[in-house]
Amino acid sequence: MKLFYLILFFTAGFFNTSKINFKDENLSTAEVERLNLQISEVKEKIGVSSGYSTKIAFLVDMKIKSGKNRFFVYDLENERIIDQGLVAHGCGSETGVRGELKFSNVPESKATSLGRYSIEKCYNGMFGKAYKLVGLDETNSNALKRAIVLHKYSAVPENEQDYYISRSQGCPMVSEAFFKRIEKIIDSSKSKIILNIYY
Numbered sequence: 001m002k003l004f005y006l007i008l009f010f011t012a013g014f015f016n017t018s019k020i021n022f023k024d025e026n027l028s029t030a031e032v033e034r035l036n037l038q039i040s041e042v043k044e045k046i047g048v049s050s051g052y053s054t055k056i057a058f059l060v061d062m063k064i065k066s067g068k069n070r071f072f073v074y075d076l077e078n079e080r081i082i083d084q085g086l087v088a089h090g091c092g093s094e095t096g097v098r099g100e101l102k103f104s105n106v107p108e109s110k111a112t113s114l115g116r117y118s119i120e121k122c123y124n125g126m127f128g129k130a131y132k133l134v135g136l137d138e139t140n141s142n143a144l145k146r147a148i149v150l151h152k153y154s155a156v157p158e159n160e161q162d163y164y165i166s167r168s169q170g171c172p173m174v175s176e177a178f179f180k181r182i183e184k185i186i187d188s189s190k191s192k193i194i195l196n197i198y199y
Contacts, residue, residue, distance in 0.1 A: 026069070034061055038198045039074065045116055045136065045194060046076075052118070053191040058182070060087055060172060062101055062112065062199040067161045071174060073182060085178035086156055090170035103199065105135075105142050110169050115140035117195040119150060119186055127151040129179075131186060133172075133195065140197075146170060150195065152179035172197065 027035070038059055046052045057074045064070035071087035074080070092110030093101045104111035115137035122131050130151035135143035142148075148171050155166040156175040166173075172195070174182070186193055 031061060031064065034063065034198065035059060035072070035074075038196050039076075039079075041198075042116065042194050042196050043076070051191055053189050053193045055191075056185055056189060056193055058119070058193060058195040060195070060197040062089060062093075062103075062114070062197060065099060066165045066167075067163055069160055071172070071178070073185065083178075083181055085158075085174055085181075086160065086165055088153070088156055088165055088168040088171075088173040091167040092170060094167070101199065103139070105139055105146075107142055107146050109146075112168075112170055112172075112197065113140035113143060113146075113148065114197050114199055117143060117148075117197070119193045119195055122183075122187075125149070125151070127153055127173075129183065131183075136194075148172075150174075152176045 039057070042057045046054055055077055057076055059072045059074055061070045066086065066088060069084040069086060071085050072081050073083035075082045089101060090110050090112040093103060093112045095102050102111065103114045105113045113135065115135055117133040117135055117140060120132040120134055122129050130149040133143045133148050133150060135141045150172050152175065153166070153173045154176060156173055157165060158175045158177045
């Protein structure tokens, strides 16, 4: 019986998918609610699949406009955001309606794909060091085929601004300074980190 309660105690800890009571003065109530939901989705994936980091996750809220911080580095153990930055969306995601985006998993669409990704090994490409991404959901299953990677680009600003930033070919593209910070986290992680792009 004691063993049962011990298992119950530990299971209710990290893998608890109930709403996380997270507050951040820079996020709206709706943004916090979306973040809470997506953290639960990430934890669910980690709970059924070994090999993923139980310490850190990256989350990207595509409902936030591109000139504002919407790439969040999340500490899963202490349930808090530890860093954030700007990230571009794909030019194929533009609808022509301000603030409205569309998403696609189709090759050559140049659109952002929603879903959870596994951050894989780095390589040196057109933009220097970049990380391959493997789509873990039906909505992003063509990530490797589409060459969707996490990379930096000099045209992406470091600080928030009131207008939109440059767009990518579908990749989550960040500033050089932000990339330096997250690459340290990725390279030092003993397990693969999940990147979750949501809307």
